[in-house]
Amino acid sequence: MDAALVDRHDATKADEVFAETYALRVSPLDRGPSGLSGRLQRSHVGSITIDDIVVGVDFRFQRHPSDRILLTRIHSGVVQAAQGDRSPEVFTEGDVAAIGAVSDRPVAGTSCGRAQHYTVVPIDRRVLEAVACSSSGGSQRVELLGQAPVSVEAGRRMANAIDYATALAVTDPSASTDPLVASSLARHLAAVMLTTFPHRALHAPDDHEPMPAPLAKAIEYIEQHVDTDVTITSVAKAVHTSTRSLQLMFRRYRDCTPMQHLRDVRMLRAHADLIAADAASTSVAAVATRWGFGHSGRFAGRYRERFGETPSATLHRSPAAERRTEVGLDSIFV
CATH class of the missing domain: 1.10.10.60 (Homeodomain-like)
Structure with a gap:
């Protein structure tokens, strides 16, 4: 596991890392002087980053549409996230979320709790499309329709896949640097995402x-x-x-x-x-x-x-x- 990117007392660094890593603008809900503090610990499996995040203050966040979806496992805390003009979706302990799932809509929300603990895996939309193409044998464009799983069982499958990725990064450094392992893991995460979150996989006709x-x-x-x-x-x-x-x-x-x-x-x-x-x-x-x-x-x-x-x-x-x-x-x- 890599060194921590953010320690518990460096609020300025925390703001910078959240902006650079997730394209998130964050600000504490409490107007006190403490700022956003916590810990962000990063692991890698090839080019996949797996971040373990602990935050001790309530905060709000905003995010413009992005090519990367923030696949998030909530260990503790409460996240409310709304895309565009949709009603906020609420995620609590044990849930998984695809923050920023809908490609053309900004995200706004809050994260609250005395001991918020999340695992975040940024997933490029192109990986989803690559998996969709390989399964269909043709060109496809994937459009996710929502940030919440289609069922409780689907959420459990996604949580298991995230836990497996975390375990691989933490306990098996040699495997985590193998490009074949990394490629396989990325495709597995994408495949499970396509069975977890509502989406449309569209063929692209030549005449559009x-x-x-x-x-x-x-x-x-x-x-x-x-x-x-x-x-x-x-x-x-x-x-x-x-x-x-x-x-x-x-x-x-x-x-x-x-x-x-x-x-x-x-x-x-x-x-x-x-x-x-x-x-x-x-x-x-x-x-x-x-x-x-x-x-x-x-x-x-x-x-x-x-x-x-x-x-x-x-x-x-x-x-x-x-x-x-x-x-x-x-x-x-x-």
């Missing part, structure tokens, strides 16, 4: 024709209801169009059917579950069944075609139990 609103809403609906009994009829009804029109729009703009898109999203969710799972208590069959893949052999074949390895290999490579024991608060603080 915009995606029809019903199709965008259908994609969002599928993302948010992927763990339910989704049918083409239920999707069409939700977005107020006919099943025929929906099929034509998916074929033209996504080069697939609505149900093929649903299976694709479920495959990504299964991949994220296997990354986060503990092999001692989870089986490939259980994950496949949960996401609607009743035929284990067919699931394994499609999974290997998509991700380049068997689902069993993914499950046994990064067990969640090992991740949880590798990192704790005592190993984070200096």
Whole structure:
């Protein structure tokens, strides 16, 4: 782990680091003379930075639209963050947030608590698009739609992925400098983000024709209801169009059917579950069944075609139990 970038008593340095590192303008809510003080401890896995932040004063922050999303795990404290004219979203202990998720909207909010403790991993939007392209086999543009996970379970998966990245940086310095490990980790974080936060992954037609609103809403609906009994009829009804029109729009703009898109999203969710799972208590069959893949052999074949390895290999490579024991608060603080 690298030396601390900010110590507990250097308020001026804290302001500078928050501005340079996160493009955040911060100011204490209390007008007293103490300023913003705390600790920011940085680790690296290749070019990925993983920051452990402790702040002891309540503060407000502002951020202009940025190419980097602040993937944030809240260990303690309360964060309220609003993008543009949207209502503030509130994140508390145990939550994860994608601060600045929506690309074209500024962020404003507050962070409060006597002992605020966060892990922050800045993620370049281009990594998300690279993962989306590799999964679709074509050019895609990813638009995140919100800063909060689509479900509690999705948030847990994201928290496990962040904890694993932290553990790797803290406990295995040799691996953290390996470019292959760093590249793999960046793609894993991006893949889990795409299954955690609401988004649209859009093909880019040559004539730049915009995606029809019903199709965008259908994609969002599928993302948010992927763990339910989704049918083409239920999707069409939700977005107020006919099943025929929906099929034509998916074929033209996504080069697939609505149900093929649903299976694709479920495959990504299964991949994220296997990354986060503990092999001692989870089986490939259980994950496949949960996401609607009743035929284990067919699931394994499609999974290997998509991700380049068997689902069993993914499950046994990064067990969640090992991740949880590798990192704790005592190993984070200096």
